[in-house]
Amino acid sequence: MFDRVALGIVGTAIVTFLLGWTTLFDRTSPDTAVAGLSLFALFGVAFLLAGAGLIAAGIASNVGLFKTTADQYTGLGTGVAFGVVGFATGGLVTTILFGVGATGSALAGLVVALIVTLGIAVLPEDIGTTLPVGLLALVWGVLLAAGFVDVGWVWDPPSLAATFHAPIVVPLVTIALSLLVAWSGAIVAEGFGSQGRQNGAYLMIGLNAFGMIAVLLLLILFVVRKGLPTLLEGAQFGPGLSISVPFLTKGVMLGQQYNGIFPAIVGTVWLVVGAVVLAIPMGIGAAVFLTEYAEQGRFTAVIETATNALWSTPSIVYGLFGYAFLVPRFGNRNSLLAGMMVLGFMLLPLVVITSREAIKSVPDEYRDASAALGVNQWQTIRSVVLPAAMPGVVTGVILGVGRIAGETAPILLVTSGAPFPARAPSILGSFRFTATPPFVQNEALLQASSALPYQLYAVITAGVGQEEAFGWGTALVLLLVVLGFYAIGIASRIYFRRKLHQ
Amino acid sequence: MSTTELHQQVRERFGVETIDDRVVALGAAGALCLLVSAITFLIGSPFTALPFAGFLFTVAYGLYEYQAATAKALSFLATIGTGTILALITFYLLVEALPAIRLMGAEMFTSTSEPMWRTRGEEMYSLVPMMWGTLVTTVLAMLIAGPLGVAGALFISEIAPDAVREVVKPAVETLAGIPSIVYGFIGFTILNDYMMESLELPTSGSLVIVGLVVGLMSLPTVVSVAEDAIASVPESMKSGSLALGTTDWQTIKSITIPASFSGVSAAVLLGVGRAIGETMAATVILGHAQRLPDPLYDVFGNTETLTSLIASQYGVASGTHMSALFAAGVVLFVSVTVLSIGSQYIERRMKHQLQGES
Incomplete structure (x- = not known):
């Protein structure tokens, strides 16, 4: 039961991770609706479920409902990692909500990072690795599911040339959070402790390797798809062994039907x-x-x-x-x-x-x-x-x-x-x-x-x-x-x- | 090196093995011919072919008559040649950059007052915006290539099962082979439009896209060099840790990574060097504005990198303007060479340490 929940969380996170990428590259439209829910609302529901699941698993392990091998403390390493997340979250939230400048938001981010790092480092491991991720997932889930952040959401920071629209921001945050949730879920799945941490780390490293292969394949496929029509323009195969590909055998000349390289x-x-x-x-x-x-x-x-x-x-x-x-x-x-x-x-x-x-x-x-x-x-x-x-x-x-x-x-x-x-x-x-x-x-x-x-x-x-x-x-x-x-x-x-x- | 030194070298190196005076004479003749052809080539004389033909003839005769000595001499020449190329590059870059540096003085690398780059009328060449652009893109690129590259190296070297490694490793190497102009073309046609459309950027091209693309491009360098470093950690150290009952990940965290730390940082430094020197992607993607972004940290803004400055302006430049481009080249060359020597030093130290420990 315990590890099934954990695997479910990891699975959900990987699905939202992939959907995040496809949305970012316009392969899935933010207007896609499944069972009356928009894509972003679906993301929200997924994060609500995953967040609740993580917190429940952490507490269940902590009070001894399930026997796990959780360590007494989360440790400084994980604490620092969350500190970095806290810095980004704290800084962004303060600029977006209160419109403070770069220095102010960096300071706010630092304060948040410090509190988060120290706070998490001394928590028991089963709480420290699930609760922060779970809370973040819940907050993000509420924002999306209740429609606080919808397709029309815009943030225009005064100091940057860019304007951030929801179709970019939501997938990016979703991808980042999905990674966190998947990592936390993988730790829960192995019952915390050194095995759990290994599971979490291996999942992240494996995803990274998978990502590199995916980028390579996508790049090649993309160029092939875009270039093949030009390459084969006017090409003739046959009869027999005679092949003519003008793109490869001709130069660029006026009055020529097919130019080539x-x-x-x-x-x-x-x-x-x-x-x-x-x-x-x-x-x-x-x-x-x-x-x-x-x-x-x-x-x-x-x-x-x-x-x-x-x-x-x-x-x-x-x-x-x-x-x-x-x-x-x-x-x-x-x-x-x-x-x-x-x-x-x-x-x-x-x-x-x-x-x-x-x-x-x-x-x-x-x-x-x-x-x-x-x-x-x-x-x-x-x-x-x-x-x-x-x-x-x-x-x-x-x-x-x-x-x-x-x-x-x-x-x-x-x-x-x-x-x-x-x-x-x-x-x-x-x-x-x-x-x-x-x-x-x-x-x-x-x-x-x-x-x-x-x-x-x-x-x-x-x-x-x-x-x-x-x-x-x-x-x-x-x-x-x-x-x-x-x-x-x-x-x-x-x-x-x-x-x-x- | 002077002819007498070369004579001495030849004598020292070949006199011991064969006491034949004719070998020495032949070597001296060949060396003289090569030296003369080098000099005629340097002064741009059309007679270069003559002494070079003499050199080729000497070599041919030497290979026929005294093969061992000639082969050794040729391999020595090839070695000297490799060093000479570096010396020539350094010399010509510096000489060509001098006029601009003389005109601008230290201001070339420090001046931040507008205008920073003016090629007509009262000339003004400040490399500060380009250095900033290079710095920002490099930092962005390394934020991507550093962690992902090290994680990829760990995966290939420590975690992946053999069958997976056989696929991932060549794939990463192949990623290194995709020409930068192809990345640039994709960035120019797809990413620039995407960013302008979705982020309402006022201009085409921004530092953040360059950083992203360059990060992706330097990723394979980091992966393969870091993987070498991680794989060079002796098996005995890891087994010692595993025998204490740790998990694989604990061993990686507390033995493998610390032991290979210097090698991994050398890999990241090499990646930084690649990112600094990356030319075509930046040239094609950026909008070529020779001023600092405002505010400085606006990564969505448009500025210039050292490399893209050279590639985009060499065609219209002449005189001091061209010399200023060479000065940009000097900055690039010096920073990359320092990084290269630094990473070599770190690598050597790591090898030394590991040999001491294993």
């Missing part, structure tokens, strides 16, 4: 290829030197710090660097080559870090066994260490490539040209050898190019209108490219790990 795709491919060609030999070389040749000391520590600093350097700073350093040296204009080099510099630290990890994890026995055959250090590295480390290196590189393929900021500064070009750069076809310096010329490499992320940015800056669908199509292709790299990278890691454990 082919030049941007080619631009991104070349950028990635260039960056990989630059970063991989250099990165693996540095990793080999740091792990195999160099003595671990000052020098390696400095390089390691520098690598990590490079890794966390913001992409726009790389862009500025390319703008100041590379662009003037490549004919003072944006060029594909500058973009390749900047992206290569960005990829480099990641290659160094992951390759080092991979090389370090090769067991020393391998090296000893090879050395025992009488070969020198380089032969050991070449035929034993590097092959053994390759899976880790490859995985790291693929993930890194996924990252730089979506980079926009550096391209914006060093590569971008016409936002919607008609033709793709032809790199292979434009090598020229001349008798005068610089002897090798490649017009296409030194010319500005488009790239998928840049094209998306161009759609935004061009002002959204009829271009928006084009933007969603681009976003979908970009997402597919990047997630494709990630999928391959993660799959290869799983594959190699399985192989290792066989």
Whole structure:
């Protein structure tokens, strides 16, 4: 009976939690009526029931109606957590009801927080974890069910630019309170004590993980749904194996039935290829030197710090660097080559870090066994260490490539040209050898190019209108490219790990 | 580094292994070629290709004749190159930022009198609004990414059953892969409209949306680094606690989290670095007003971040204006580098401590 009530409370809270999100994103309308009650009134009733249930459970445990393992005191940790809730509630309520300014409401919030923290910390655990949540739920339930806060409710704080309407505020408060109620209910369900607290904490942490997956899936699905119509516009499948998707194979030209992003795709491919060609030999070389040749000391520590600093350097700073350093040296204009080099510099630290990890994890026995055959250090590295480390290196590189393929900021500064070009750069076809310096010329490499992320940015800056669908199509292709790299990278890691454990 | 030093390096590093003088000569020739091509490239000479071809030729010959020594030398060069890139970035940012800093002096980072940013007529470049914007968005982002990220790391490392972990971990990594411009596009087309409509915001774009989006974007960084830290707590410490009859959660609370605390804070610091440097989402979402929000804590207001300032103005900037953008880059670079070094220091200390305890 006792844990059934508790599970009911948790279940109710999770339902209101999910409904809160759907209401926030306009998937369920606040006007939805079930059995004559509006959605908000339903929330109110749910909170009234849950609050009453929690308080009843707490008191029942406290007076000994049910045998639980509640501790003597709630403890300071939970007290502080409630203090934070008290601060938010106290501060908001005082501003909304009495219209005091920021300082006043912060002070009021602090006072409430202090009282709540100390008060709850010394309460018996079964009261301390249920009563405050229950009371909050009851108050919120009354406000909603009795119609004090209905769809037309508005709060316009004088100091903020925003005006808060009920369709936003009610779901937000409901989501926050639902979490509290679910946590408290989960504690009750295990009969308080250390088991109860574990249950409560695990529920919260699990919901968080679930939330992250949900966000990822929603993002992807959303982009797919928005972008797919554009991507498939004018696409023909068949007869037989002939497939034509103009969005992927055409540029933007006047008088063309379907415009596409082919030049941007080619631009991104070349950028990635260039960056990989630059970063991989250099990165693996540095990793080999740091792990195999160099003595671990000052020098390696400095390089390691520098690598990590490079890794966390913001992409726009790389862009500025390319703008100041590379662009003037490549004919003072944006060029594909500058973009390749900047992206290569960005990829480099990641290659160094992951390759080092991979090389370090090769067991020393391998090296000893090879050395025992009488070969020198380089032969050991070449035929034993590097092959053994390759899976880790490859995985790291693929993930890194996924990252730089979506980079926009550096391209914006060093590569971008016409936002919607008609033709793709032809790199292979434009090598020229001349008798005068610089002897090798490649017009296409030194010319500005488009790239998928840049094209998306161009759609935004061009002002959204009829271009928006084009933007969603681009976003979908970009997402597919990047997630494709990630999928391959993660799959290869799983594959190699399985192989290792066989 | 000068040529003589390089010679010495080559001698020290390769003289011991092979006493062959020809290797030293070859190494010196290669190093000289590379140095000359670096210098010609720096001064922008069209003759860069010549010495570089010489370098490539030396390498090719070296790989054919003295493979071991050449490979070692090349890997050493790659290492030096990695460090050089950082040095070049620092140097060029500072040099380009100097004119603006000279014009404005310390006022560039302190002046709060209107107007704070004027690019025509009497020029005025104060980075205060942008620094404030970056600070606010970063704090908002970390309020989201910090707790949720650590909880996510705990879930993956300590709580999830193996089958669930196999799904959640790659999913979080994939979340890190979604390009920032895609987040920005969603923020620009969906969230901005939503906020204007539902919250009656006077302008499109607000700090709170940027904070939200950037928080979501730095979440995976916090999760994966914090997870590494939590997973590195030795099993023996946890089993010792569990053997006393504690629940898993009690062990997590009183052993795992305290033991990995410094690693977890390093993860949060890295997340802060990511949030500070995030460019495209802020550029696309914000309305680009180079003044402080009024009142300061109005997170629904519109201002500018350091990153979005650079990305939105580089195209129209020249002269001192461009230099002021580089100054913004310097502020970004310095703060992120300090955070990175700080988090590395913390991580190293944690590794040291754990080794002492286990």
